[in-house]
Amino acid sequence: MKAIGKFLLLDLSEFDAWLDAQQIKRKISLIQQHHTFIPxxxxxxxxxxxxxxxxxxxxxxxxxxxxxAQNFTSFPDGKIMVCRSLNTIPAGIKGVNTPGICIENVGNFDRGKDSMSSQQKECIVHITRSLLTRFKLAPGETTVVYHHWFDLNTGKRILKEGAGSTKTCPGTNFFGGNTVEAFKTGLLPLL
Ligand SMILES: [Zn+2]
Structure with missing residues (x-):
C-alpha cells in the first residue's frame, strides 16, 4: 500500500481489508465499469x-x-488505485452517478486494441465481487453496469442495442463485449 496525496495504491490482496475499514455514508446500488481508452x-x-x-x-x-472522476482505477498489473473517496458521488455515467461507484479500467478494450491481462481480469472480477458483497447487491445487469448501456445525452438506460447516442466504453471486447448479452456470458458468470 502506497499513498501520494489522496491517491492510494493497493495490491489486490490488500483491497478487502481496506474496504472493510471504510465507513460509507451514502447508499450504493450499482457499480459502473469503464475503460480509460487513454491511457x-x-x-x-x-x-x-x-x-x-x-x-x-x-x-x-x-x-x-x-x-x-472515478472512485477506483484498475491497472494492467492487477493493482488498484483509490481515487475519488467512496463517500463522494463519481462523475462516471450521466443518470446513474448518485447511487454509483465508478471503476475506470486502464486500457483500450475495443476489439483489436489492448488485450486485457490476466492480472487485470482477476482484479476487476475481485473488486467488483467485493463491492457487491459489501453493499449487499446480487450480481446482475442492474447492479453492475457498462457505460455503453446509457444514452450520453439523456442519461437514460438504452433498452435496445444500437439505439441512442453511446460510447463503446468499457470496450467492444471487455470480457468479450460491451452489450448486456455479452455481460451475461462474459463477466456475470465470474461474479
Ligand atoms: Zn466510460
Whole structure:
C-alpha cells in the first residue's frame, strides 16, 4: 500500500481489508465499469500508476470536474488505485452517478486494441465481487453496469442495442463485449 496525496495504491490482496475499514455514508446500488481508452496499455510502464492518475485528474479538472472522476482505477498489473473517496458521488455515467461507484479500467478494450491481462481480469472480477458483497447487491445487469448501456445525452438506460447516442466504453471486447448479452456470458458468470 502506497499513498501520494489522496491517491492510494493497493495490491489486490490488500483491497478487502481496506474496504472493510471504510465507513460509507451514502447508499450504493450499482457499480459502473469503464475503460480509460487513454491511457491505454502503451502508456503504462509498470511503475507510473500515480503519474497516470494525476494526469487523468488534470484532464478531468480541465473538463470542469472538481477532481478525478472515478472512485477506483484498475491497472494492467492487477493493482488498484483509490481515487475519488467512496463517500463522494463519481462523475462516471450521466443518470446513474448518485447511487454509483465508478471503476475506470486502464486500457483500450475495443476489439483489436489492448488485450486485457490476466492480472487485470482477476482484479476487476475481485473488486467488483467485493463491492457487491459489501453493499449487499446480487450480481446482475442492474447492479453492475457498462457505460455503453446509457444514452450520453439523456442519461437514460438504452433498452435496445444500437439505439441512442453511446460510447463503446468499457470496450467492444471487455470480457468479450460491451452489450448486456455479452455481460451475461462474459463477466456475470465470474461474479
Ligand atoms: Zn466510460
Amino acid at each position: 491505454a496499455y502503451k502508456h503504462f510502464n509498470g511503475s507510473n500508476h500515480f503519474t497516470l492518475c494525476q494526469s487523468m485528474e488534470q484532464a478531468h479538472k480541465e473538463r470542469g470536474f472538481a477532481e478525478i
